[in-house]
Amino acid sequence: MRKYFSAFIFLIVIGVTGCRDERESLPPVILLEQQLYETVVGETVTVTPEYENCGEGTVWLWTCDGETLSVEESLTFTSDEAGEYYIMLTVSNSAGEDKAELRIDVYGMMPPEISLPGAARGFSVLQDSLLVLAPEISSALPVTYSWTIDGKTVSTDSVYTFPTGETGTFEAGLCVENRDGRDEIEFTVEVMSPGEAFSWTFDRTEYGISSGRSLLLRPQDIEYPFDAVYTWSVDGTEVQSGESSEYVFDLTAEGSYTVNVTMRNSYTAASQDLTVTVLPAEGTYFRAADASSNASISKVYEYTPAPGQFINDGVTLTTQEEACSYAFERLSQGQFVSLGAFGGYLTAGFDHSVESSTDGGFDLQITGNAHSSSSEPGIIWVSQDENGNGLPDDTWYELRGSEYGKPETWQDYAVTYYRPSSNGTSIEWTDNRGSSGTVDYIPAYHSQETYFPLWITADSYTLRGTRLEDRLVDENGNGSLWIGHPFDWGYADNWSGTDPDIDKFRISDAVRWDGEPADLTYIDFVKIQCGVQAKGGWTGEQSTELTLIRDLHID
Structure with missing residues (x-):
């Protein structure tokens, strides 16, 4: 939108001789080195073109929206109102005239913004x-730094190395200032002794598995194990002890088992009980399709996207139930549902069990909005209702795609996203490989208050899954054209100009944790999860989008 000259613009006329040729027999020529100038409210910018054929009798006229700004050779411009100002310069003499348009962008107050991923936690x-x-500091102006520990200033450097010689929990802070204002953050730093440092997490403590199958049990996000030894027991009987933190449960008798894992190192010990229920064999809860069965999904059970530019866009959702209804309604109408950045997912189910083809054919169709310059691949997971409760709380199996098992494909990749401290700002993230970044706020295209899902009430949340290689490329090197290159096969929202079956999938591609075939004869639930963590300048984050999930065995 254009904003024009107002009464708040003040002009200082400066006469500078810029003529290079005083021949009056030729019309004047304006030589502008640039057509875009930038300044901030209250500051001046001077435009001083060079000219040719400007002798006596030459007339200069600078205007904005029909109002005269200056009649001199140069323009010094000041405004106390932010906006885009389109300026027309007309230079004329007895032989003719020349015109040139330029734009002056006046920015409002620009206080700094601090980004320090992990500080919120x-x-x-x-x-x-x-x-x-x-x-990382966002500021167009020079800034100063002030680091504090427990209220005492300890550094004014831009980067600070925290002292870790003394154990304890410390209250730290950073204040960054520029001419227009300041930004401050406060955070804790816990310095731990070796005996305090060990930590682990478990994605769940209750598991179910059909009789005849095996189950991998393992803690996640292990920190500071040192010389750890992990001892596993089932119903009080030790079954494994050693350096491995993983245990394969393969008992086949139906019933409930208490599995304990205890970690011991030279400094400390930790223990966790898990419950594993061996369920009836596969097929017990199979639901055959009939004439009333629907090819499309019958329900969205969970919609948990990562932050992204399409999240909260044009809709306000405050509960998981509202989010699931929204996603189901859009998919029912063929409209896209965005999963946001890496790890965002949608879980859906059918009103029947979807059978695996015995002739190698396709079983599922999952479409997105990929096109020749944009593939935003999603990992597909499938599950059986092993416990027969009608909920997707059973074992998930990844559908193997073309990138499965390659070194650039990361299994068990986890990203934690942090609620921003204010609206209209980028969203920070950290991962379990020591990296960090942001999901950028891009108000020029998506100006909702925040890209953090409104129905997630926690200040941070972690999404875990399989990450594919980043194939988003700045194609011509200047940020104007970003191409998301496709993968060969096996991923949602993935483009192919030659393969008409790029959006079709086989249940027979489901694999166990060790890459071996899961040998599922049917599935009841499907989960699609964004499999990339990448962003491309003005295009923002890569995010898997979905428009359709259906059983190919039903017309």
Whole structure:
């Protein structure tokens, strides 16, 4: 939108001789080095073109929206109102005239913004180890830094190495200032002794598995194990002990088992009980399709996207139930549902069991909005209703795609997203490989208050899955054209100009945790999860989109 000159613009006329040729027999020529100028409210910008054929009798006229700004050779411009100002310069003499348009962008107050991924959660570090705090500062103006620990200023450098010689929990802070204002963050740093440092997580403590199948049990996000030994027991009987933190449960007798894992190292010990229920064999809860069965999904059970530019866009959802209804309604109408950045997912089910083809044919169709310059691949997971309760709380199996097992494909990749401290800002993330970044806020295209899902009430949440290689490329090197290159096969929202079956999938491609075939004869639930963590300048984050999920065995 154009904004024009107002009464708040002040002009200072400066006469500078810029003529290179005083021949009056030729019309004037304007030589502008640039057509876009930038300044901030209250500051001046001077435009001084060069000219040819400007002798006595030459007339200069600078206008904005029909109002005269200056009649001199140069223009010094000031405004106390932010906006885009389109300026017309007309130079004339007895032989003719020349015109040139330029734009002056006046920005409002520009206080700095601090981005320090992980600060919202706080930092934990081992005693006498290295913790380097290197924030990213958004500011067009020079800034100053002030780091504090427990209220005392300790540094004015842009990067700070936190002292870790003393154990304890410390209150730290950073204040960054420029001429227009300041930004501040506060966070905790916990410095731990070796005996305090060990930690692990479990995605769940109750598991079910059909009789005849095996189940991989393992803790996740293990920190500071040192010389750990993991001891596994089933119903009080030790079954495994050693350096491996993984245990394969393969008992086949139906019933409930208590599985314990205990970690011991030279400094501490930790223990966790898990419950594993061996369920009836596959097929017990199979639901055959009949004449009333629908090819499309019958329900969305969970819609948990990562942050992204399409999240909260034009809709306000405050509960998971509302989010699921919204997603189901859009898919029912063939409209896209965005999964946001890496890890965002949607879980859906059918009103019948979808059988696996015995002749190698396709079983599922999952479409997105991929096109020749944009593939945003999603990983597909499938599950049987092994416990017969009608809910997707059973074992998930990944559908193997063309990138499965390659070194650039990361299994068990996890990203934690943090609620932003204010609206209209980018969303920070950290991952379980020591990296961090942001899902960028791009108000020029999506100006909702925040890209953080409104129905997620926690201040942070973690999404875990399989990450594919980043194939988003700045095609011509100047940021104007970003291409998301496709993968060969096996992923949702993936483009092919030659393969008409690129959006069709086989249940027979389901694999166990070890890459071996899962040998599922049918499935009841499907989960699609964004499999990339990438962003491309003005295009924003890559995010898998879905428009259709259906059983190919039903017309």
